[in-house]
Amino acid sequence: MSTEQAMEPGVGGPLVAEDLAVGFDGRTVLDGAGLAVRSGQLLAVTGPSGAGKTTLLWALAGLRAADSGTVTFGGEPVQERDGAVRLGIVVVPQGNALATVLTASENVVVPLLAAGVTSEQARVAAAAALESVGLGHSGHQLIEELSGGQQQRVAVARGLAQLGALSGPRVLLADEPTSELDAVNRARIVQLLRDAAIAGATVVMATHDPEAAAACDGELHLDAGVPHWVRPLPVLDDGAALA
Numbered sequence: 014m015s016t017e018q019a020m021e022p023g024v025g026g027p028l029v030a031e032d033l034a035v036g037f038d039g040r041t042v043l044d045g046a047g048l049a050v051r052s053g054q055l056l057a058v059t060g061p062s063g064a065g066k067t068t069l070l071w072a073l074a075g076l077r078a079a080d081s082g083t084v085t086f087g088g089e090p091v092q093e094r095d096g097a098v099r100l101g102i103v104v105v106p107q108g109n110a111l112a113t114v115l116t117a118s119e120n121v122v123v124p125l126l127a128a129g130v131t132s133e134q135a136r137v138a139a140a141a142a143l144e145s146v147g148l149g150h151s152g153h154q155l156i157e158e159l160s161g162g163q164q165q166r167v168a169v170a171r172g173l174a175q176l177g178a179l180s181g182p183r184v185l186l187a188d189e190p191t192s193e194l195d196a197v198n199r200a201r202i203v204q205l206l207r208d209a210a211i212a213g214a215t216v217v218m219a220t221h222d223p224e225a226a227a228a229c230d231g232e233l234h235l236d237a238g239v240p241h242w243v244r245p246l247p248v249l250d251d252g253a254a255l256a
């Protein structure tokens with residue numbers, strides 16, 4: 014039996030980027046990034062401001078076309094955002110991208126409804142996701158009534174709820190999800206990302222936080238778009254090649 018056949022339900026093949034390059038206005042901002050992240054693994058992408066972390070995550074999410082190189086998940090090409098959504102690739106974007114005129118709960122519910130979840134299931138899932146980020150009592154509040162850190166936790170809750178609605182292989186790409194948080198909440202969010210990985214997701218987090226990076230299974234550092242493995246991800250026993 015092949016490794017793919019032996020996998021648990023919901024566990025897919027690796028998220029693989031090979032030799033990714035992205036430029037803007039003739040300037041290279043991502044230069045030959047490669048990685049292979051398996052279900053159950055949590056990868057930190059680090060580097061100074063402007064190093065290319067968001068650019069890499071957007072390329073992994075199908076939000077940014079690379080000038081060269083490829084992204085695949087479970088062997089399927091990740092080319093555009095629609096296709097990435099179909100493959101189960103969820104994004105927690107930098108800046109949160111919440112609808113300020115909606116409540117915290119509505120911000121979590123809306124993408125679940127769009128994904129075909131029933132309204133009752135979406136309501137229950139949103140409540141659970143908000144509870145998990147410590148906002149169980151804030152679901153009724155408008156986003157504009159919440160602090161920056163609370164808004165960031167709503168965005169994480171939304172991503173986790175989207176992930177939880179998927180039954181197949183899934184990826185969570187979180188772009189600096191702890192940047193606005195105190196130490197307790199930073200640790201809480203990193204643990205939730207770890208829990209998502211334990212539940213079978215492939216998780217990549219861009220971060221400036223050394224403690225968050227240290228809690229991951231590996232760390233890929235970008236310096237002016239040039240990747241360097243500070244800690245390579247462990248090679249799993251099926252021998253999947255890691256860049």
Ligand SMILES: Nc1ncnc2c1ncn2[C@@H]1O[C@H](COP(=O)(O)OP(=O)(O)OP(=O)(O)O)[C@@H](O)[C@H]1O
Pocket residue numbers: 037038042060061062063064065066067068069107
């Ligand atoms: N749409 C764009 N047009 C032109 N340049 C861009 C665009 N998006 C990003 N860049 C440039 O690409 C480089 C990498 O940006 P990116 O957002 O990936 O960095 P980052 O490592 O995520 O930074 P930060 O930690 O500040 O979020 C920067 O120099 C940025 O100015």
